[in-house]
Amino acid sequence: MERNAFFDNAKVFLIFLVVFGHMIQPFISDSQSTEAIYIWIYTFHMPAFILLAGFFAKGSGNKKYIWNLTKKLIVPYFIFQTLYTIYYFFIGKADWQTGVFYPQWSLWFLFSLFSWHILLVLFKKIPAGWSITLSILIGIVVGYFGEIGHSFSLSRTFVFFPFFLIGYWLTVDQMMLVKHRKVKIASIAVMASMFVLIYVFPVIDTGWLLASKSYSNLGVESFGGFVRLFVYAIAAVMTISILAWIPKRNLGWVTVLGTRTLYVYLLHGFIVQFLREFDLLSVHHWFDVVGIAGLSALIVISLSSKPILTISQPLIEGRLAKVKSLFNRRHKGTSS
DSSP, X not given: OOOOHHHHHHHHHXXXXXXXXXXXXXXXXTOHHHHHHHHHHHTTHHHXXXXXXXXXXXXXXXXXXXXXXXXXXXXXXXXXXXXXXXXXXXXXXXXXXXXXXXXXXXXXXXXXXXXXXXXXXXXXTSOHHHHHHHHHHHHHHGGGOTTSSSGGGHHHHHHHHHHHHHHHHOOHHHHGGGGSHHHHHHHHHHHHHHHHHHHHOOOOOHHHHHTOSOHHHHTOXXXXXXXXXXXXXXXXXXXXXXXXXXXXXXXXXXXXXXTOHHHHHHHHHHHHHHHHHTTOOOOSSHHHHHHHHHHHHHHHHHHTSHHHHHHHHHHHTSOOHHHHHHHHHHHHHHHO
């Protein structure tokens, strides 16, 4: 599939929000505006990211694809699960010890992404409308079972799967419908209204947006399914609204960063957890949040840089291509 700048631009914007959201999370109880920003981001940033992942899963299904996916997702999962556990121990993080299948930090996404591809083998055989409806029903039903939680990333896998499946069924032309002028105008009202509602009525439990808790744990066991359906609707509308304003044109080096989001996703936790553990950040005024946003952008740029890619590629991709390329360039330089 030919690269489309729109998707890379969307990915770099969303990975920035992932980092920024993780950076401000410790301060949401101290500031109503910070909490509103955090919740506003979480209404759409993972659903949108997962939608894009599904869009690029068109070749899913054959044995070679699954095997490559195992090397790309499951092997890095175990590597970084081990690295994060060791890292947490050395920085003195209290809850450093965990099981192999209880994902550290944001590693749940790797496990879930692999699972979504496996689920897709079955669901893509069902007509689009029926498969999406079935996935939504499953996402609603799993919330009634307390046993389905953070372990194996099961809850998030099922709850977020509809977005992955919708992304799979969408075509480029359908995705570009969000760029229509009327959609863009409406999206401004949607995004602004959502922020105001969140700010004025900060009653949304982030557990609904993180999708890792059962309805009983969220305190609405009887009507949890209806609440989740409502959360699905909010996520869908907000995702459309955000994507409507993602630029379609190539933004040069910014667009290139969108091809390296997996590196940022896997590595930013080492920085964020260090900053958290030693209380190196604080929020006392709105410009502190702006400063953290700037630092988040710097983290995204730094972790997407060639030196970081060269060092971490063997761990993330299981390849030495960038190391060999660097060695070959130096060898040519010395020989000439």
